[in-house]
Amino acid sequence: MPPKKRVCLGRRTALATTRRVSRANESLEETTARLSQNALRAAEIRASEGDEQRAVRLSRNAAATAASRASEGDEQQAVRRSRNASGTALSWSTETPQEQRARLDGNSQRRDNIRGVTCPNKQFWFRKAFQYEAEVNNSMRGDIQIGEMRFTCQFCRALKWGGESPGMCCSNGKVSLPPQPLRDLLAESSLTSDSFLKLIRKYNSAFQMTSFGAHVVREGGWMPTFKVQGQVYHLIGSLLPSQNCKPSFLQIYFIADYNKQADARIDIFPPPEDDEEHDTLDRDVLLSLQRMLHEKNNYVQSFKCALESAPS
Ligand SMILES: [Zn+2]
Numbered sequence: 001m002p003p004k005k006r007v008c009l010g011r012r013t014a015l016a017t018t019r020r021v022s023r024a025n026e027s028l029e030e031t032t033a034r035l036s037q038n039a040l041r042a043a044e045i046r047a048s049e050g051d052e053q054r055a056v057r058l059s060r061n062a063a064a065t066a067a068s069r070a071s072e073g074d075e076q077q078a079v080r081r082s083r084n085a086s087g088t089a090l091s092w093s094t095e096t097p098q099e100q101r102a103r104l105d106g107n108s109q110r111r112d113n114i115r116g117v118t119c120p121n122k123q124f125w126f127r128k129a130f131q132y133e134a135e136v137n138n139s140m141r142g143d144i145q146i147g148e149m150r151f152t153c154q155f156c157r158a159l160k161w162g163g164e165s166p167g168m169c170c171s172n173g174k175v176s177l178p179p180q181p182l183r184d185l186l187a188e189s190s191l192t193s194d195s196f197l198k199l200i201r202k203y204n205s206a207f208q209m210t211s212f213g214a215h216v217v218r219e220g221g222w223m224p225t226f227k228v229q230g231q232v233y234h235l236i237g238s239l240l241p242s243q244n245c246k247p248s249f250l251q252i253y254f255i256a257d258y259n260k261q262a263d264a265r266i267d268i269f270p271p272p273e274d275d276e277e278h279d280t281l282d283r284d285v286l287l288s289l290q291r292m293l294h295e296k297n298n299y300v301q302s303f304k305c306a307l308e309s310a311p312s
Helices: 014-025 028-048 051-071 074-093 097-115 122-129 182-186 193-198 200-206 249-254 258-268 283-296 298-309
Strands: 211-216 228-235
Touching: 182 193, 182 283, 193 200, 200 258, 200 283, 249 258, 249 298, 258 283, 283 298
Parallel strands: none
Antiparallel strands: 211 228
16 A cells, blocks of 8 residues: 555645755755755665666656646746756756767667667767767677778778778879888888978978079068969079089989089088087988989989980
């Protein structure tokens, strides 16, 4: 037999009155402490209840809420709703990104349960892909497995997944990785990579074949920008230097002695006054890059051919 309910739930007992007075006089800290203690007690009770007890409690709460709402007037309803809205807004404004994620996931799960969806739709997983969470283990989900990298690009030998487009790695062989030693220098797998990458613009200039040409616009006074008009072009000059002139740009490539070539490149950037080592080009790196260009660069090889076949 269910326990007999009290007829009067209006809290007009002596105990209720004492409590009401005591609560009216308590400070904010005391209220917070009391409520958190209540919450703890409720959590303990709920943790110990069985499925059936829980179902009974929830249905009793739902009935009580429905009865209370049915009896409230328009004004009371408006007050309740606005109080709820402010409480919700306050709670959302203080939640962490993780808490927000958990809340939204929970909402989505609840919505799916109501609709009878047992597995989130494709859109859900699509959005999930942009919200990667390291602590979520998706390896057990059969529906989002993309398989192994079983495909090999015939041009660059890159391993790829089945869904990747053929040209994604090397644009169908149009892009090739630079030869050694440049590849290791760029990939930071060489001991001299650090200093090379720091001075990469100087190294680039040391090997340039042409000079830059354009109609430079000068407007007088201090100009914070470099302004050109019309087209930019590259000045190539003659393959050999004029008499009594030092070889420059492409001409350096035709100095017979590779050591002298390296000297000419180092001369482009004379050591600074304070002779700080970290700002000077490394001779060994220069020599190795120079050798690579002579062996692999199409332009250098064609110009050398042109020079050899030219009438002296
Ligand atoms: Zn490729």
